[in-house]
Amino acid sequence: xxxxxxxxxxxxxxxxxxxxxxxxxxxxxxxxxxxxxxxxxxxxxxxxxxxxxxxxxxxxxxxxxxxxxxxxxxxxxxxxxxxxxxxxxxxxxxxxxxxxxxxxxxxxxxxxxxxxxxxxxxxxxxxxxxxxxxxxxxxxxxxxxxxxxxxxxxxxxxxxxxxxxxxxxxxxxxxxxxxxxxxxxxxxxxxxxxxxxxxxxxxxxxxxxxxxxxxxxxxxxxxxxxxxxxxxxxxxxxxxxxxxxxxxxxxxxxxxxxxxxxxxxxxxxxxxxxxxxxxxxxxxxxxxxxxxxxxxxxxxxxxxxxxxxxxxxxxxxxxxxxxxxxxxxxxxxxxxxxxxxxxxxxxxxxxxxxxxxxxxxxx
Amino acid sequence: xxxxxxxxxxxxxxxxxxxxxxxxxxxxxxxxxxxxxxxxxxxxxxxxxxxxxxxxxxxxxxxxxxxxxxxxxxxxxxxxxxxxxxxxxxxxxxxxxxxxxxxxxxxxxxxxxxxxxxxxxxxxxxxxxxxxxxxxxxxxxxxxxxxxxxxxxxxxxxxxxxxxxxxxxxxxxxxxxxxxxxxxxxxxxxxxxxxxxxxxxxxxxxxxxxxxxxxxxxxxxxxxxxxxxxxxxxxxxxxxxxxxxxxxxxxxxxxxxxxxxxxxxxxxxxxxxxxxxxxxxxxxxxxxxxxxxxxxxxxxxxxxxxxxxxxxxxxxxx
Numbered sequence: 001x002x003x004x005x006x007x008x009x010x011x012x013x014x015x016x017x018x019x020x021x022x023x024x025x026x027x028x029x030x031x032x033x034x035x036x037x038x039x040x041x042x043x044x045x046x047x048x049x050x051x052x053x054x055x056x057x058x059x060x061x062x063x064x065x066x067x068x069x070x071x072x073x074x075x076x077x078x079x080x081x082x083x084x085x086x087x088x089x090x091x092x093x094x095x096x097x098x099x100x101x102x103x104x105x106x107x108x109x110x111x112x113x114x115x116x117x118x119x120x121x122x123x124x125x126x127x128x129x130x131x132x133x134x135x136x137x138x139x140x141x142x143x144x145x146x147x148x149x150x151x152x153x154x155x156x157x158x159x160x161x162x163x164x165x166x167x168x169x170x171x172x173x174x175x176x177x178x179x180x181x182x183x184x185x186x187x188x189x190x191x192x193x194x195x196x197x198x199x200x201x202x203x204x205x206x207x208x209x210x211x212x213x214x215x216x217x218x219x220x221x222x223x224x225x226x227x228x229x230x231x232x233x234x235x236x237x238x239x240x241x242x243x244x245x246x247x248x249x250x251x252x253x254x255x256x257x258x259x260x261x262x263x264x265x266x267x268x269x270x271x272x273x274x275x276x277x278x279x280x281x282x283x284x285x286x287x288x289x290x291x292x293x294x295x296x297x298x299x300x301x302x303x304x305x306x307x308x309x310x311x312x313x314x315x316x317x318x319x320x321x322x323x324x325x326x327x328x329x330x331x332x333x334x335x336x337x338x339x340x341x342x343x344x345x346x347x348x349x350x351x352x353x354x355x356x357x358x359x360x361x362x363x
Numbered sequence: 364x365x366x367x368x369x370x371x372x373x374x375x376x377x378x379x380x381x382x383x384x385x386x387x388x389x390x391x392x393x394x395x396x397x398x399x400x401x402x403x404x405x406x407x408x409x410x411x412x413x414x415x416x417x418x419x420x421x422x423x424x425x426x427x428x429x430x431x432x433x434x435x436x437x438x439x440x441x442x443x444x445x446x447x448x449x450x451x452x453x454x455x456x457x458x459x460x461x462x463x464x465x466x467x468x469x470x471x472x473x474x475x476x477x478x479x480x481x482x483x484x485x486x487x488x489x490x491x492x493x494x495x496x497x498x499x500x501x502x503x504x505x506x507x508x509x510x511x512x513x514x515x516x517x518x519x520x521x522x523x524x525x526x527x528x529x530x531x532x533x534x535x536x537x538x539x540x541x542x543x544x545x546x547x548x549x550x551x552x553x554x555x556x557x558x559x560x561x562x563x564x565x566x567x568x569x570x571x572x573x574x575x576x577x578x579x580x581x582x583x584x585x586x587x588x589x590x591x592x593x594x595x596x597x598x599x600x601x602x603x604x605x606x607x608x609x610x611x612x613x614x615x616x617x618x619x620x621x622x623x624x625x626x627x628x629x630x631x632x633x634x635x636x637x638x639x640x641x642x643x644x645x646x647x648x649x650x651x652x653x654x655x656x657x658x659x660x661x662x663x664x665x666x667x668x669x670x671x672x673x674x675x676x677x678x679x680x681x
Binding site for chain 2: 166173340354
């Protein structure tokens, strides 16, 4: 939750960058300011209003007050030095220059040539995700975390319950333990994914209705137009569920009393592994994030996050997926061995040395 | 004429758990249609042996083979095997019939057949009116009946029953006894472990005594009696507190045991002549009461496996 709060706060930091800023201007005639200067909206006021305007700024009633003097100088009054002050200075400088040029008597065509900006096209090699992408990624990761936690709880309760109720032998005598563990894991992974899809669908319906009834809108990610990306992210999340559910099934099988075992703490390991995924939303191309998006088990969370906010090289996605599938297959094998013997052990918990021996032994 | 292969054959199987040798070179073959009982103290390795027989544990050494459905293989076929574990549990919040159908379906039975068989068995055991009730609402005895049904509802060729009589009252013990006989008569081979000697004696075609993971004796009850030379036991009540040491010198007497002040147990050899023995006793003792009884499976069991301490750690996987 703290992480989520911090993340939302971080998303909110950029609000001024995307919105227009309203400036109360005293002496606007000095530079003959238009109603909009760049992204600044200009409200003209007389100098008599200065006291009231100052108070409004102090009480957060408005962004700032700009006072322009005949001497060609000005003062900006704001609660704190704003991040856009340099931008405002550039706009005012350009405006002042234009007025001086007009006063010099140059013909309009010559003036336009002089003022023509240098044609510079910017190509972003690693463009920063837009607000829509970041919100979508955050929501997707939150839902993943919710699905992961729900599925882990189901598996844990199911396995420890069957063990405590002495059902294991009956089931293992009827079906191979590997089939039992596989059925549990695939089934509950599917249930968790369906749960996530339900929440997404409900959210989209809610947004649609809100837009129709109240005109609400939130920025939607461009990735919504890329179903291949969404499917890939969903597939990776499913693989992540398979990995962690397999892990926790083996852990649950070696717990004798779920109320008192200190092995319960291992339930939080999957949650910890999801932390880098949230950090990846803000900085998806950092070297360490890229590394964690390739290596299992963090890749199951980090790679979907990156897919939603940035362009991921195809080879990274393929390598990451292949490694994750390989890790799942190895873990499945080891977990099956631990599960088969762990489920038949009553009255005590095996030591870690015993568990390691079970993993090495085939029988 | 070809001889049917054993339904289950274990050849020199061994299983260790850490430093504990739970099963140590046991060989046995279960013939089609017989009831074979495994007897042994707690921790002797019976459950481990049964788990290996079911393929739930793999032996460290030795082989396990199955002759089910006319095919000899080393892989157990759960659709042809039924199992009643010693550690029994139920899905408490599931209705009785649904529970039975679920396990029958796990063992390969079609659901309509499973429903029909479940209803037949529930009727047979007087639980037909409880078919829709959750298992937690049943008494312990009725829950055991449901567990028993779940182990045989799919009509297995081989039923492995670990302690089928434990926790049952005498009436239900008799009921289970007749049910197991019915199974055998219907063609199911039965392997069971039990501690109720008098029931095993009435039920089992063959008995295997297990001690510390090894076979300590095997055969029919009669064969075991012969092998142990066990004959008849004389139970005397005598007047006073006479010296009975002379009894051990008499021909045909295997052992003498004084019970209290006025009772004496004399175990005599099989086929020993009774008349001269009774005459000799009558000359020296004032006998007030005399009874005879045959040496029981319980006696053979105690003599065979008695005094053996439970191996430490066997309960780890037991």
